[in-house]
Amino acid sequence: MADESNSGGAALTREVTIQNRFGIHARPAALFVKTANRFQSEIAVEKGGQRVSGKSIIGLMTIEGYQGASLRLSAHGPDATEALDALEDLVLQKFFED
Amino acid sequence: MDIAPPSTNGDELELKGVGVSPGIVSGPAFVLAPEEDAVVVRDITAADVPRELQRYEQALVATRQQIRDLQHRMTESMGKESAEIFEAHLLMLEDRAIYDEIVRMLGTDLKNIEFVLHEVTDRYATALRNLQDEYLSERAVDVRDIARRLLRNLAGRSSSALAEISTPCIIIAHDLSPTETAGLNKAKVLGFATDLGSPTSHTAIMARALGIPAVVGMHDISLRVAAGDPLLVDGQHGLVFVRPAAERIERYARKRRAQSAIRERFNVLRDQPAMTLDGYHLPLAANIELPADVEVAIANGADGVGLFRTEFLFLNNVPTEDEQTEAYLQVARRLAPATAIIRTMDIGGDKFIGHLKMPQQVNPFMGWRAIRFCLAQPEFFKVQLRAILRASTLKNIKIMYPMISNVKEVIEANRLLDEAKNELAGRGVEFDQDIEVGVMIEIPSAALTADLIAPHVRFFSIGTNDLVQYTLAVDRVNELVSNLYEPTHPAIIKLIKHTIDVGHEFGLWTGVCGEMAGNPLLVPLLVGLGVDELSCNAPGVPLVKDVIRSLRFAQAEELGLAALRSGSAEEVLANCRALVGKIAPEILELVE
Numbered sequence: 249m250a251d252e253s254n255s256g257g258a259a260l261t262r263e264v265t266i267q268n269r270f271g272i273h274a275r276p277a278a279l280f281v282k283t284a285n286r287f288q289s290e291i292a293v294e295k296g297g298q299r300v301s302g303k304s305i306i307g308l309m310t311i312e313g314y315q316g317a318s319l320r321l322s323a324h325g326p327d328a329t330e331a332l333d334a335l336e337d338l339v340l341q342k343f344f345e346d
Numbered sequence: 347m348d349i350a351p352p353s354t355n356g357d358e359l360e361l362k363g364v365g366v367s368p369g370i371v372s373g374p375a376f377v378l379a380p381e382e383d384a385v386v387v388r389d390i391t392a393a394d395v396p397r398e399l400q401r402y403e404q405a406l407v408a409t410r411q412q413i414r415d416l417q418h419r420m421t422e423s424m425g426k427e428s429a430e431i432f433e434a435h436l437l438m439l440e441d442r443a444i445y446d447e448i449v450r451m452l453g454t455d456l457k458n459i460e461f462v463l464h465e466v467t468d469r470y471a472t473a474l475r476n477l478q479d480e481y482l483s484e485r486a487v488d489v490r491d492i493a494r495r496l497l498r499n500l501a502g503r504s505s506s507a508l509a510e511i512s513t514p515c516i517i518i519a520h521d522l523s524p525t526e527t528a529g530l531n532k533a534k535v536l537g538f539a540t541d542l543g544s545p546t547s548h549t550a551i552m553a554r555a556l557g558i559p560a561v562v563g564m565h566d567i568s569l570r571v572a573a574g575d576p577l578l579v580d581g582q583h584g585l586v587f588v589r590p591a592a593e594r595i596e597r598y599a600r601k602r603r604a605q606s607a608i609r610e611r612f613n614v615l616r617d618q619p620a621m622t623l624d625g626y627h628l629p630l631a632a633n634i635e636l637p638a639d640v641e642v643a644i645a646n647g648a649d650g651v652g653l654f655r656t657e658f659l660f661l662n663n664v665p666t667e668d669e670q671t672e673a674y675l676q677v678a679r680r681l682a683p684a685t686a687i688i689r690t691m692d693i694g695g696d697k698f699i700g701h702l703k704m705p706q707q708v709n710p711f712m713g714w715r716a717i718r719f720c721l722a723q724p725e726f727f728k729v730q731l732r733a734i735l736r737a738s739t740l741k742n743i744k745i746m747y748p749m750i751s752n753v754k755e756v757i758e759a760n761r762l763l764d765e766a767k768n769e770l771a772g773r774g775v776e777f778d779q780d781i782e783v784g785v786m787i788e789i790p791s792a793a794l795t796a797d798l799i800a801p802h803v804r805f806f807s808i809g810t811n812d813l814v815q816y817t818l819a820v821d822r823v824n825e826l827v828s829n830l831y832e833p834t835h836p837a838i839i840k841l842i843k844h845t846i847d848v849g850h851e852f853g854l855w856t857g858v859c860g861e862m863a864g865n866p867l868l869v870p871l872l873v874g875l876g877v878d879e880l881s882c883n884a885p886g887v888p889l890v891k892d893v894i895r896s897l898r899f900a901q902a903e904e905l906g907l908a909a910l911r912s913g914s915a916e917e918v919l920a921n922c923r924a925l926v927g928k929i930a931p932e933i934l935e936l937v938e
Contacts, residue, residue: 269726273481275663278437304443305434306489309482310473344666 259292259324262332265316268342272313274305276343281305283334289325291335302335358591361567363539365584366550368885369559370598370605371536372578372590375571376511378519385497388458395452398459402448405499409439412495416528420552431524434485439492444470460500467493491523511535516577520568527552537561537579539586541568551658555638561586582885604936612888616647620880620891626899628873630891631687631881633859637676640686642884647891650684651677652807652881653746653859656730657691667729667736674737685742687807687859687881688734689786690727690759692716692748711815716749717759724762731766738778745781746807751789753798760802786859788812793841800852806845807881810860814838833862834918839875839909846876857881866893866933867922873897874906889933896929 266272272280284291284302291302295317300307302321313319319339323331390398417432444466451462467489475486508517508526517530517538527549530538535558543549543562553560559581571577571588578590578598587594608615620630631652632643636659643651659665659673677686694707694715707713720727734745747759760783770777783802787793788809796806814833815822822831832838842858849856857879862868864882866889872880873894882890905925909918927934 269723270664273479273663274434274485278434281437301443301446304441305437306441306470306474306485307443309485310470310477312477312479312482 259290259322260328260332261320261322262336263318263320264336264339265318266313266339267315269315271315271317272308272311274309277305277308279338279343280308280335283338284331286334287323287325287327287331289323289328289331291324291331292322294320294322357589358594359570359588361539361564361570361586361588363561363564363567363584363586364544365560365581366543366562367553367556367558367560368582369537369557370578370580370582370602371516371559372576372595372598373514373516373536375518375573375575375577375588376515377568377571377573378507378517378522380520385460385464386458387461390456390458392453392456395456398452398462399449401500402459402463402496405496406439408499409492409495410436412499413439413525416525420528420555435488435492435525438489439496460497463493463496463500467496487523491525495525508535516579518568518571518577522549524549524552527556530556530558532556532558537581539564539567539577539579541565551636601936604932607932608888608892608936611892612647615888615891615895616645618647618891618895620649620894622873622894622897622899622902624898624900626873628877628894629879630887630894631857631879632884632887633881634677634884637673639884640677640680643887644680646884646887648884648887650681650742651686652857652879654686654688655692656688657693660691660693667733670730670733671736674734674743678737678740678743682740682742685744687744687746687784688737689746689748690717690720690730690734694719711812711821717747717755718749721755721758721762724765727759728762728766728769731763732770735763735766735770735777735781736775738781739776741778741780743778743781744784744805746784746786746805748786748809749788749812750785750792750799752791753795753802756785756799756802784854786812787845787856788816788860790817790841793845796845796848797852800848800854803854805854806849806856807879808842808845808856808858808860808877810838810842810858810862813841813860817841832915832919833865833868834871834909834915834922836913836915836918839871839918842872842877843875843906843910846878849878850876855879864890866890866930866937867919867926869893870897870902870905870925870929871909871918871922873899874902874904874909876906889936893926893930893933901925901929 268276281303293300293302293308293311295311295313298311300311321332321335413432413435447466448462451466452459455462471486471489474489475483477483508530511531511534514534514536516536519540521540521542522538537559539561541564550562559579561579561581561584567586575588576590578587578594619627621627629649631650632646632648633653633655634640634643634651635655640651654677659670674688692715694710694713734743737743747756750756782804784805784807785799785803786809787796787806792799810833814831817837818830818835820827820830822828846856855878858872858877859881862872863880864886869890870893880890905921908921912918
């Protein structure tokens with residue numbers, strides 16, 4: 249639905265597994281978006297062929313990232329590495345839930 | 347479609363729903379018509395795109411401001427929990443994917459912004475609606491709520507028909523969204539009743555916070571009431587009378603007089619202890635659902651909080667340990683030195699929480715709920731235990747486990763509590779080492795084995811709603827059997843008495859925190875059976891206190907003994923009514 253225009257150049261990607269018990273429900277989605285918005289890079293999240301913007305709370309909720317789901321995060325832009333670091337950390341910290 | 351009954355003969359119509367915010371009000375009906383969802387399609391040219399986009403930007407700014415205003419208003423009246431609902435709304439409003447898609451579609455489809463906005467948001471709402479997860483699926487309502495606000499702002503209407511209400515009235519609607527409820531003008535809206543909704547919906551919570559009497563879950567009231575129909579709403583009992591009869595109005599007027607007579611005594615009562623005429627004192631506490639409710643408890647003269655139903659903190663989200671600690675601390679600080687009993691979450695049963703991924707259960711009341719749910723997920727449970735411990739530094743917090751059916755559960759919960767204490771100690775965090783732990787007695791097996799449970803706890807609190815339901819095998823929301831729901835049934839009297847006696851034998855105090863504790867007619871009976879503490883909904887505190895202060899302990903004892911000898915629920919109830927009629931006739935007037 250939320251297709252992103254990949255404007256040339258390679259995007260950095262990273263695989264993460266959702267750790268927190270309740271997955272990406274509203275609050276983790278909000279945290280994810282707030283974190284992603286701190287960076288200039290375009291950020292996308294993919295799960296099983298479905299790809300949404302990492303800056304869209306509604307998009308993130310629609311991918312149903314349950315506990316154990318593996319997601320591919322990709323970032324494209326000047327601060328791509330920092331963005332991926334921050335987002336990966338958020339997932340590994342279980343969105344500060346458990 | 348007009349299926350409202352004929353109003354020519356002035357016949358009274360009584361409609362029943364679920365009372366979610368107490369109070370008695372009367373006034374004319376304002377029937378809220380469902381909002382026109384049809385959006386006009388207009389062709390535009392490429393040259394119009396910047397102008398359409400500018401209109402959209404302006405609508406975004408206006409909508410953001412409206413949501414912020416609502417958020418601000420609700421935070422003041424009910425704290426952070428409700429504010430979070432709006433925080434999610436703001437993020438959805440600013441959703442980048444939606445924005446980008448709208449900009450793209452404006453340029454390619456060349457249709458007016460209203461149409462494009464509607465198309466895009468509708469697609470996202472549908473995608474959410476189709477999700478398996480019940481909680482996420484419900485968020486479609488939020489997306490549509492926001493889209494409607496944007497469309498209103500695009501049309502130059504700053505708000506819904508609700509804002510145009512100019513004379514005091516009672517709102518009748520199919521449904522009210524949380525933002526519509528939060529935006530109600532208290533000076534003009536006397537009360538409301540809706541077809542949809544449940545006691546745990548955001549709308550119900552906001553109605554209580556605003557102090558607007560409300561009844562929800564009325565099925566089809568929006569089709570049965572015509573604009574201007576005179577209405578009488580009883581928010582406590584979940585009743586709406588359409589074209590109320592003169593006799594009905596008179597009865598409620600008497601009730602209101604009795605209420606205001608008691609309210610006049612409130613100021614005096616508030617600062618007086620719940621003590622019988624002959625000096626028998628028992629703490630009278632209030633039940634709360636959210637931290638902000640503690641203000642209502644104090645305003646009604648409660649001696650503390652006897653039951654903090656923490657599951658309401660989990661309504662929208664799973665709060666973090668820090669967020670929970672903050673919520674419990676808010677209550678502890680406000681009450682100190684009075685105490686608060688924090689009941690660990692009773693999730694499941696009728697409190698089905700979508701985002702917690704509860705499985706569908708055929709019989710949730712006998713299923714995976716409360717302590718069963720928590721013990722199955724020890725790490726999740728310990729987050730709450732640590733948060734409660736961290737809030738105990740003022741030494742005015744007690745912990746209570748719900749739905750105990752077997753002493754093994756108490757032992758296991760205590761073991762996890764010890765782990766939680768060790769984890770905190772390891773982190774160097776302070777807490778009350780000697781925090782009191784108790785259990786809810788609400789399952790007959792727990793009452794009957796109170797002697798096995800007693801060595802592991804410091805108090806019992808009898809949850810009468812579930813105890814009656816489980817003992818008599820009566821689902822009281824099932825109208826076919828609700829007449830069998832009898833709190834004065836001999837079996838209930840015996841279980842209560844047994845629990846209290848065992849408690850005393852082991853040196854424990856026993857409280858009652860169910861609805862029985864808030865029923866002024868039954869309070870003398872509980873006192874007579876030897877109960878040590880009562881906790882009821884805050885608005886009931888002054889009534890219960892009034893009865894206790896009109897009572898002699900000997901009268902209560904006599905009532906209790908007679909109840910134990912009696913074999914008839916009706917006879918016990920009649921005795922209770924007779925006693926209250928004698929010592930506090932104004933109370934009888936009020937509750938009958």
